[in-house]
Amino acid sequence: MxxxxxxxxxxxxxxxxxxxxxxxxxxxxxxxxxxxxxxxxxxxxxxxxxxxxxxxxxxxxxxxxxxxxxxxxxxxxxxxxxxxxxxxxxxxxxxxxxxxxxxxxxxxxxxxxxxxxxxxxxxxxxxxxxxxxxxxxxxxxxxxxxxxxxxxxxxxxxxxxALLKKIKKDIKKKPLNMKGAFLYSTNPIMGFNADSLPGQILEIMGVENITNGITAARPILSPEYILKENPDFLIGAMSIKKPEDILNANPMINKTNAGKNKNILLVDSSKILRPSPRIIEEIESLYKELSNINN
Missing domain, CATH: 3.40.50.1980 (Nitrogenase molybdenum iron protein domain)
Known part of the structure; x- marks a missing residue:
């Protein structure tokens, strides 16, 4: 065998x-x-x-x-x-x-x-x-x-x-129809581009990454840019310890859908950045969590 x-x-x-x-x-x-x-x-x-x-x-x-x-x-x-x-x-x-x-x-x-x-x-x-x-x-x-x-x-x-295929099928049946981003830091406000693992996770979940079109690996997102893109959620990682760190990074964030609906979340960095096979289950978990937030 x-x-x-x-x-x-x-x-x-x-x-x-x-x-x-x-x-x-x-x-x-x-x-x-x-x-x-x-x-x-x-x-x-x-x-x-x-x-x-x-x-x-x-x-x-x-x-x-x-x-x-x-x-x-x-x-x-x-x-x-x-x-x-x-x-x-x-x-x-x-x-x-x-x-x-x-x-x-x-x-x-x-x-x-x-x-x-x-x-x-x-x-x-x-x-x-x-x-x-x-x-x-x-x-x-x-x-x-x-x-x-x-x-x-x-x-x-x-x-x-097989699990990844099932997740994609579930997402197709019940799309999130959201815009959002994973944030690397708040001073300055930095995200992850589409080619990164976090960017690929958003793509699999059918989320429009507000960093799309920005070439930098960890693009700096000005408050004006974030307000213009108007994300439905923002998820902090790395050195970001609490949701308030994101909300306090700039008053304009409170004017976005993410800020108004308090859709400011945190995620353990290893769940979106560590290239482990366990990332498949983390994608499923994140999809379920985002399915339950206010939009």
């Missing part, structure tokens, strides 16, 4: 294009770093999304240590908080990583220079990244090989894709 799933998996890889790719028996990342296509048994994860994948697949026994986050905790929260750590995901310790003698280290895209240092110590390194929802699910399948969970990964990817 395992050989059947492995053969099916390789066929999937041959017709897919995403952040991780397979060629000549190796896994390549966006930096063109490569490692052998095989199961690894002593892994250090300095990427929170891959840490979540390890637990989703039941492969946490392969993980010797992780990088912790300073803001949003890593799911499953009660387990990751007690795991061995090599520091934070932005400032890991070389000494601690070397201590665990990993056969593979998986990084986030913010610390490429640290990855080069590890490669200089002859350590296998991959950078995990995803530009879209499909990339997340494709990376899940590659992680299945890395963690020795090919069958589980393929089945999970198929389940997530």
């Amino acid at each position: 395992k050989k059947v799933f492995s053969t099916l998996f390789i066929m999937v890889l041959m017709v897919s294009a995403f952040s991780l790719s397979i060629k000549d028996g190796k896994i390549f990342d966006e930096n063109d770093w490569s490692v052998e296509l095989k199961e690894y048994n002593s892994i250090v994860l300095i990427d929170p999304s891959t840490t979540e994948v390890a637990f989703l697949l039941g492969a946490e026994d392969k993980v010797k240590a992780i990088g912790h986050t300073s803001r949003s905790p890593i799911w499953p929260y009660d387990k990751t908080v007690n795991m061995e750590t090599v520091g934070t995901i932005t400032k890991p310790s070389l000494e601690k990583v070397l201590y665990y003698k990993p056969d593979l280290v998986i990084l986030n895209g913010m610390i490429t220079e640290f990855g080069e240092t590890l490669r200089g110590h002859d350590i296998n390194v991959l950078t995990m990244s995803a530009d879209g929802i499909e990339d997340i699910l494709d990376n899940l399948e590659i992680s299945g090989i890395i963690f020795g969970k090919e069958r589980e990964a393929i089945e999970m990817a198929q389940t997530k894709k």
Whole structure:
């Protein structure tokens, strides 16, 4: 059975294009770093999304240590908080990583220079990244090989894709017909553009993102612009701690539909920014929450 799933998996890889790719028996990342296509048994994860994948697949026994986050905790929260750590995901310790003698280290895209240092110590390194929802699910399948969970990964990817299809079908039947935005900060007021994961989430939910047409990755939204676009809701993330932070950012926000109807919400940043397969359930949850607000 395992050989059947492995053969099916390789066929999937041959017709897919995403952040991780397979060629000549190796896994390549966006930096063109490569490692052998095989199961690894002593892994250090300095990427929170891959840490979540390890637990989703039941492969946490392969993980010797992780990088912790300073803001949003890593799911499953009660387990990751007690795991061995090599520091934070932005400032890991070389000494601690070397201590665990990993056969593979998986990084986030913010610390490429640290990855080069590890490669200089002859350590296998991959950078995990995803530009879209499909990339997340494709990376899940590659992680299945890395963690020795090919069958589980393929089945999970198929389940997530089926759920995403159902969500889109539900949204088509009951569209939100709303305008809105996820906000990165309030001083200045910054949003996320259409190409970001938060932007893609809004697109899937059929929400008109008020940042559409602005080229910056995190566009600054002037109060006048927000008033002109008149969003039905605004959702704060990152450093925004309470809805009042958004309402107090500028009096004009109170004149929008979002302000008048008190449709100012908060979301844990990891739910819209972390490229974990759990993002599919978060899309469903956000859609249901937005379906119940005043419009």
